[in-house]
Amino acid sequence: xxxxALTAIAAAFAVTAFTGGVAKAAGGDQPAxxxxxxxxxxxxxxxxxxxxxxxxxxxxxxxxxxxxxRFIAFRNLEGIGFNEDQIKAIAAEYDIEDGPNDDGDMFTRxxxxxxxxxxxxxxxxxxAASNGGAIPPDLSLMNKARVGGPDYVFGLxxxxxxxxxxxxxxxxxxxxxxxFPGHQISMAPPLYDEAVEYTDGTPMTLEQHARDITAxxxxxxxxxxxxxxxxxxxxxxxxLVLTAMMYAVKRxxxxxxxx
Amino acid sequence: xxxxxxxxxxxxxxxRRDFLTLATTAVxxxxxxxxxxxxxxxxxxxxxxxxxxxxxVNLANIPVGQAIKVxxxxxxxxxxxxxxxxxxxANEVALNELVDPQxxxxxxxxxxxxxxxxxxxxxxxxxxGTATGETRGDYDGWYCPCHGSHYDTSGxxxxxxxxLNLVVPEYEFLxxxxxxxx
Amino acid sequence: xxxxxxxxKVVKWVDDRLPVISMLHHSxxxxxxxxxxxYMWNFGSLAGFVLVTMILTGIFLVMNYTPHTDMAFESxxxxxxxxxxxxxxxxxxxxxxxxxxxCVFIHIFRGLYYGxxxxxxxxxxxxxILILLAMMATAFMxxxxxxxxxxFWGATVITNLFSAFPIIGxxxxxxxxxxxxxxxxxxxxxxxxxxxxxxxxxxxxxxxVWALHSVRSNNPxxxxxxxxxxxxxxxxxxTIKDLYGMGVFLIFFSAFVFFAPxxxxxPDNYIPANPLVTPPHIVPEWYFLPFYAILxxxxxxxxxxxxxxxxxLAMFASIVILFVIPWLDTSKVRSSKFRPVYKWFFWLFVIxxxxxxxxxxxxxDDYFLGIPGLKVIVMGQLSTLYYFAHFLVVMPLVGKLExxxxxxxxxxxxxxxxxxxx
Numbered sequence: 001x002x003x004x005a006l007t008a009i010a011a012a013f014a015v016t017a018f019t020g021g022v023a024k025a026a027g028g029d030q031p032a033x034x035x036x037x038x039x040x041x042x043x044x045x046x047x048x049x050x051x052x053x054x055x056x057x058x059x060x061x062x063x064x065x066x067x068x069x070r071f072i073a074f075r076n077l078e079g080i081g082f083n084e085d086q087i088k089a090i091a092a093e094y095d096i097e098d099g100p101n102d103d104g105d106m107f108t109r110x111x112x113x114x115x116x117x118x119x120x121x122x123x124x125x126x127x128a129a130s131n132g133g134a135i136p137p138d139l140s141l142m143n144k145a146r147v148g149g150p151d152y153v154f155g156l157x158x159x160x161x162x163x164x165x166x167x168x169x170x171x172x173x174x175x176x177x178x179x180f181p182g183h184q185i186s187m188a189p190p191l192y193d194e195a196v197e198y199t200d201g202t203p204m205t206l207e208q209h210a211r212d213i214t215a216x217x218x219x220x221x222x223x224x225x226x227x228x229x230x231x232x233x234x235x236x237x238x239x240l241v242l243t244a245m246m247y248a249v250k251r252x253x254x255x256x257x258x259x
Numbered sequence: 260x261x262x263x264x265x266x267x268x269x270x271x272x273x274x275r276r277d278f279l280t281l282a283t284t285a286v287x288x289x290x291x292x293x294x295x296x297x298x299x300x301x302x303x304x305x306x307x308x309x310x311x312x313x314x315x316v317n318l319a320n321i322p323v324g325q326a327i328k329v330x331x332x333x334x335x336x337x338x339x340x341x342x343x344x345x346x347x348x349a350n351e352v353a354l355n356e357l358v359d360p361q362x363x364x365x366x367x368x369x370x371x372x373x374x375x376x377x378x379x380x381x382x383x384x385x386x387x388g389t390a391t392g393e394t395r396g397d398y399d400g401w402y403c404p405c406h407g408s409h410y411d412t413s414g415x416x417x418x419x420x421x422x423l424n425l426v427v428p429e430y431e432f433l434x435x436x437x438x439x440x441x
Numbered sequence: 442x443x444x445x446x447x448x449x450k451v452v453k454w455v456d457d458r459l460p461v462i463s464m465l466h467h468s469x470x471x472x473x474x475x476x477x478x479x480y481m482w483n484f485g486s487l488a489g490f491v492l493v494t495m496i497l498t499g500i501f502l503v504m505n506y507t508p509h510t511d512m513a514f515e516s517x518x519x520x521x522x523x524x525x526x527x528x529x530x531x532x533x534x535x536x537x538x539x540x541x542x543x544c545v546f547i548h549i550f551r552g553l554y555y556g557x558x559x560x561x562x563x564x565x566x567x568x569x570i571l572i573l574l575a576m577m578a579t580a581f582m583x584x585x586x587x588x589x590x591x592x593f594w595g596a597t598v599i600t601n602l603f604s605a606f607p608i609i610g611x612x613x614x615x616x617x618x619x620x621x622x623x624x625x626x627x628x629x630x631x632x633x634x635x636x637x638x639x640x641x642x643x644x645x646x647x648x649x650v651w652a653l654h655s656v657r658s659n660n661p662x663x664x665x666x667x668x669x670x671x672x673x674x675x676x677x678x679x680t681i682k683d684l685y686g687m688g689v690f691l692i693f694f695s696a697f698v699f700f701a702p703x704x705x706x707x708p709d710n711y712i713p714a715n716p717l718v719t720p721p722h723i724v725p726e727w728y729f730l731p732f733y734a735i736l737x738x739x740x741x742x743x744x745x746x747x748x749x750x751x752x753x754l755a756m757f758a759s760i761v762i763l764f765v766i767p768w769l770d771t772s773k774v775r776s777s778k779f780r781p782v783y784k785w786f787f788w789l790f791v792i793x794x795x796x797x798x799x800x801x802x803x804x805x806d807d808y809f810l811g812i813p814g815l816k817v818i819v820m821g822q823l824s825t826l827y828y829f830a831h832f833l834v835v836m837p838l839v840g841k842l843e844x845x846x847x848x849x850x851x852x853x854x855x856x857x858x859x860x861x862x863x
Contacts, residue, residue: 147708239692257673299528419600
């Protein structure tokens with residue numbers, strides 16, 4: 001029994017050490033972004049719907065100009081607390097290309113709930129051409145696709161420096177960022193104080209905007225998070241009970257065996 | 260397993276099906292059952308499929324006397340803008356003459372619009388008669404070429420092997436000229 | 442052990458014609474098992490359980506997966522977002538691969554510690570190694586299927602290993618790819634093989650169990666079953682013990698699936714594959730890291746054989762060498778419990794594989810554990826050296842020179858003695 005426990009701990013340790021090593025190895029010379037408190041962390045953490053809606057507002061008014069969100073459909077916005085009518089209204093604000101119609105032409109129509117967020121650029125070449133050669137990445141999975149996850153995204157959004165440090169050779173059209181690998185990023189500082197008007201009284205600071213959009217992007221990356229943790233709790237509680245019972249049966253069956 | 264008789268005569272605890280073992284077996288069985296549910300459910304229509312489960316159709320461009328086909332849940336739906344004569348034809352039939360008795364009123368929401376799923380109730384072929392010029396069968400509705408079922412101007416089966424009338428999908432008129440199916 | 446008599450008429454009718462019920466009865470019910478197996482013996486059945494879980498989740502994933510470079514990534518995201526419980530099934534499958542390797546690695550170390558590879562269990566051991574190789578191939582090809590950045594570049598790097606072979610190298614790689622780079626044909630064949638391999642593994646597992654049941658289980662003393670008192674029937678003793686272990690293991694498994702599903706993965710695989718951009722640091726999944734470290738540690742030529750080829754050969758050799766250890770181990774005693782010297786070398790070997798794993802995760806020019814002057818590549822080379830020396834030098838020499846402790850006369854005697862000491 002002791003050996004078993006030791007092995008389990010050793011295995012867990014090994015796995016942690018390996019992946020920890022992997023995570024660090026993927027970094028460059030840039031500092032690790034500071035860990036933030038997020039509402040969805042921990043065993044019971046959930047999303048804050050109001051924050052997600054503010055984050056959506058930031059996406060819609062600022063990020064959407066350059067960044068697609070291709071895995072998110074308007075109907076998904078139910079997950080951040082909008083009702084059917086609100087979703088219809090939001091969808092209708094977008095022009096969606098459809099077709100071909102009976103004449104063989106493509107046409108645009110107002111969006112419906114089942115449509116996905118349209119991309120700001122028709123294709124990657126167009127995106128690169130409009131952005132000095134850098135393709136603005138899709139944001140749907142951003143929080144899962146970067147080492148550091150939400151902390152990195154938040155760090156990046158708040159980690160701009162107006163002047164590059166002395167002696168740093170900043171290329172034309174690039175901006176200095178503490179957390180971006182290599183420190184030279186093509187994206188101009190996207191957020192500033194009062195970049196988006198909040199109606200719920202939340203302070204409209206750069207930092208708050210960054211926090212909210214990061215929360216929203218965490219939801220786009222892991223919309224299943226709340227369901228996953230809730231189910232996980234039930235499963236693990238069940239397994240604890242079942243395992244305890246099996247242990248008791250095992251004790252009983254083995255009672256008379258010298259082993 | 261209780262059917263076995265041990266030739267060796269050894270019978271370790273086998274018959275003492277005490278409460279603890281039974282309870283553990285039951286809890287374990289419930290666990291296995293619950294674990295299988297997600298797999299079964301994963302085969303149900305997914306969220307993106309359900310999102311397309313209803314379609315909105317604009318009726319403004321369908322002249323009287325013509326019909327269109329729209330796709331709904333992977334099947335064709337026939338929408339016919341009926342003429343006065345077709346409506347009358349549908350209403351004049353005595354119900355006891357029908358294979359699957361149903362009045363025309365029960366099959367339409369607005370008299371001039373007949374909306375039916377375009378799948379023959381016999382074996383699932385698509386009946387002819389929607390496009391202008393196609394044969395519409397002996398009863399002016401649709402004719403299924405697979406096994407010769409004739410449907411009338413209310414989409415009811417009148418002759419041939421099909422057992423039931425063409426199915427009327429759930430639909431709702433949003434305005435006078437637009438309808439949501441599903 | 443005479444054939445059991447069946448009272449139920451249906452059971453009897455079937456069994457008289459195809460003795461499958463008798464066979465199951467022999468192997469999963471009355472199979473005489475040493476009474477002193479520790480929990481280390483749980484990992485074989487656990488690995489089997491994970492295999493079944495992987496096949497089951499895999500079958501359901503395939504129902505929604507599209508093996509095409511244009512749609513693979515999207516179809517996986519559709520599984521995660523739109524398919525009912527798709528996220529659960531995929532996360533079980535993703536983490537299940539790691540769980541499978543955890544079980545199998547512990548199972549292999551168990552075999553090494555207790556000398557389970559020694560006569561008459563060589564065949565059993567060989568089939569086990571074949572299972573490991575098949576698992577590695579399956580895991581590698583499965584990792585390619587989501588078509589993320591790590592999928593693509595992992596596939597590129599690993600298939601390029603074969604270009605190290607002289608003359609046939611380049612045509613071989615082109616053949617593996619079905620083109621001139623990793624592309625849609627590659628993805629399609631990997632998908633096909635990834636679906637096939639688990640059933641090959643299942644077949645190997647049947648052979649593994651068959652071999653096990655004809656030579657009987659080893660046990661912590663390494664002393665064979667001699668009298669009926671040494672053994673107990675598999676059911677109910679080991680069925681319940683395996684089930685209990687499975688419960689504990691499932692809690693560990695669930696913790697990953699539900700609370701840290703991406704912990705063992707790499708973020709880059711959530712970026713769609715891009716043949717024009719290589720991620721700054723390509724690392725394989727954790728279970729390949731030790732082998733990856735061995736591959737990388739050869740950065741020199743011997744007798745004009747280029748480093749690239751040597752690295753590939755060393756990596757394959759690190760597994761192939763396991764085939765011959767029944768003969769490299771010269772000790773008359775199976776279990777390390779009675780081998781006071783070898784025991785230390787065994788733990789050194791375990792630590793060595795961990796160090797190799799760490800080295801595999803780091804860039805070659807990093808410093809090992811941050812120790813100034815000690816480069817990861819150097820540490821990897823030293824660890825690789827010990828890896829092979831353990832089998833080629835330590836095993837034969839220690840076996841000959843070591844004074845082993847006296848063995849118990851039988852399993853029962855050792856059990857009684859330990860009971861008295863406790």
